Amino acid sequence: LFLNNCLLNVYAKCGSVEGAKKLFHSVDCRDIVSWNTLIDAYSMLGDVKKVSELFLRMRDEGIEPDGLSYVSVFSAVAGRGNVEVGRAVHAQMVTSGVELTKQAETSLLVMYSRCKKLKEALQIFERSDDKDLMLWTSMISGLLKNGSADQALRFFWQMLASGVKPSKETLACVLASCAKLGDIKLGTSIHCYTLRHKMAAGISLQNSLVSMYVKCGRLKQGFRVFSMMPERNVVSWNAILVGYAHNGYLTEALHFFSELRIACEEPDYITVACLLQACASVGAYQQGKWIHNFVVRSCLLPCIKISTTLVEMYSKCGDLVS
RNA sequence: AUUCGAGCUUAAC
Numbered sequence: 001l002f003l004n005n006c007l008l009n010v011y012a013k014c015g016s017v018e019g020a021k022k023l024f025h026s027v028d029c030r031d032i033v034s035w036n037t038l039i040d041a042y043s044m045l046g047d048v049k050k051v052s053e054l055f056l057r058m059r060d061e062g063i064e065p066d067g068l069s070y071v072s073v074f075s076a077v078a079g080r081g082n083v084e085v086g087r088a089v090h091a092q093m094v095t096s097g098v099e100l101t102k103q104a105e106t107s108l109l110v111m112y113s114r115c116k117k118l119k120e121a122l123q124i125f126e127r128s129d130d131k132d133l134m135l136w137t138s139m140i141s142g143l144l145k146n147g148s149a150d151q152a153l154r155f156f157w158q159m160l161a162s163g164v165k166p167s168k169e170t171l172a173c174v175l176a177s178c179a180k181l182g183d184i185k186l187g188t189s190i191h192c193y194t195l196r197h198k199m200a201a202g203i204s205l206q207n208s209l210v211s212m213y214v215k216c217g218r219l220k221q222g223f224r225v226f227s228m229m230p231e232r233n234v235v236s237w238n239a240i241l242v243g244y245a246h247n248g249y250l251t252e253a254l255h256f257f258s259e260l261r262i263a264c265e266e267p268d269y270i271t272v273a274c275l276l277q278a279c280a281s282v283g284a285y286q287q288g289k290w291i292h293n294f295v296v297r298s299c300l301l302p303c304i305k306i307s308t309t310l311v312e313m314y315s316k317c318g319d320l321v322s
Numbered sequence: 323a324u325u326c327g328a329g330c331u332u333a334a335c
Contacts, residue, residue, distance in 0.1 A: 005324040012325085036325045068326040075327075103327035110328070134328040141329065169329030176330065204330040211331060238331040246333055270332040277332085305332075 005033045012041035032058075036068045043076040051076040052085060067101040074107040083115040106134045113142030131162065137170045144173055149180040168194075168205045175208035179215035187212040207235045214243020232263070238270050245278035253278055254287060267294075269303050276309035285317040 004027055011020035017038075024030065024038050035058045042050040055073055058065060070093050077086035090108060093100070105128055112121040125131070125139045136159040143152035156174050159166065166174070171190055178187035191209055194200040206229050213222030226232075226240045237260040245253035257275060260267060272295055279288035292310060300306065314322040 002324060007324090009324055033325050038325095040325065066326095071326045101326080106327040108327095132328095137328045139328090167329080172330045173328090179331095180333075182333095202330090207330040209330090215333070233330095235331045240331090242331065242333080268331095273332060309332095 001029050001031060001034075004029070005031075005037060008034060008037045012037050012044075017041045017045060030063075032063055032066055032069070035063055036066070036072065039069060040072040043072040043079075046076065046079045048076045048080045048082060048085065052089075055089070064096070065098065067098055067104050070098065071101075071103050071107045074104065074111045078107065078111040078114040083112070083117060086111050086115065102130070102132060102134070106138050109135065109138050109142065113138065113146065116146060118142065118146045118148070131159075131164070133164055133167055133170070136164055137167065137173060140170060140177075141173045144177050144180070149177040152177045153181070153183075153186070168199050168202045171199065172202075172204045172208040175205070175212045179208070179212040182216050184212075184216040184218065187216060203229070203231055203233060203236065207233075207239050210236060211239040211243070214240065214247070217247060219243060219247060219249075232265070234260075234265050234268050234271065237263075237265055238268070238274065241271065242274045245274055248282070250278050250282055250284055250287065267298070267300075269300055269306050272300065273305045273309045276306075276313045280309070280313040280316040283317050285319065288313040288317055 004023065008020050008023055011017070011023060020038055020041050024034060035054065039051055039054045042054065051073055055065065055069060058069070070089065073089045074086060077083070093104070105124060109121050109124040112118075112124065121139070121142050125135065128135055136155070140152045140155050140159070143149070143155060152173065156166070156170070159170070171194060175187055175190055178184070178190065194205065199205070206225060210222045210226045213219070213225060222240060222243050226236065229236060237256060241253045241256040241260070244256065253275060257267065257271065260271070272291060275291050276288060278284075279291065295306060314320070
């Protein structure tokens with residue numbers, strides 16, 4: 001059983017749910033670890049249906065879910081957004097008497113926050129009597145993502161006051177809040193803090209630094225951080241490109257777009273949507289059509305965001321027929 | 323060391 005579970009974990013971690021599934025069904029000796037491993041494999045794929053199905057089936061087979069099983073369900077719901085399923089499982093967890101672990105608490109908070117249920121997320125947070133770094137960071141991120149950047153900063157100060165030290169992830173959220181609020185003063189001091197505490201590495205943190213500077217209108221500073229990054233991903237490129245686009249530099253934004261492709265990074269729907277919005281805002285018809293052409297020939301999946309910005313671009317450029 | 327939680331880009335209106 002032990003070895004089978006190890007192997008199951010290997011399949012799951014390597015992204016082979018099929019392998020995990022086969023192994024899971026080929027043996028008749030399973031315990032809670034086997035179930036949790038398989039459920040989490042589906043959860044990581046975002047397959048909420050499979051997750052709930054397995055979750056129900058394990059109870060039928062007489063295995064009571066533990067804290068970890070619940071975490072997988074909450075995380076799956078957080079990714080896809082059917083709150084009602086999440087609420088039901090949450091209620092079941094309460095009645096079942098399974099202990100609310102730190103992980104379950106955090107994944108619940110994240111679930112409600114990603115489903116835009118800020119009140120319920122705040123409730124989880126307030127009811128927690130031992131707020132750790134993960135819970136604080138998740139709450140700060142949740143406030144930011146739900147349009148309360150100012151409150152996110154207030155929570156950050158409270159976190160510091162309560163003696164919890166921020167991680168790079170926390171600071172990335174705080175910087176994103178500064179970006180949203182245009183708070184260059186706090187943004188800069190966070191930057192200094194990361195340098196003083198040897199926390200300035202890490203792609204997410206650097207991405208949020210770039211974003212903070214350009215959103216505050218400090219294009220040169222943002223570009224300086226960007227150009228010194230040892231590693232970049234599509235978020236880095238989007239951050240710098242959007243900064244230039246929002247400050248009225250369409251040509252430069254398009255330049256970053258070609259650089260991105262030279263760097264062999266794949267543009268995503270955000271890249272394209274931002275460029276189209278930039279074209280729309282200055283009425284750049286030719287460039288807009290060129291981006292549209294790129295979208296058609298790319299392997300980007302059609303999505304509402306791209307469609308909307310295409311419509312916006314064409315109408316702002318006066319081409320109502322397209 | 324058989325299974326588990328947080329983070330960065332898509333401004334504002």
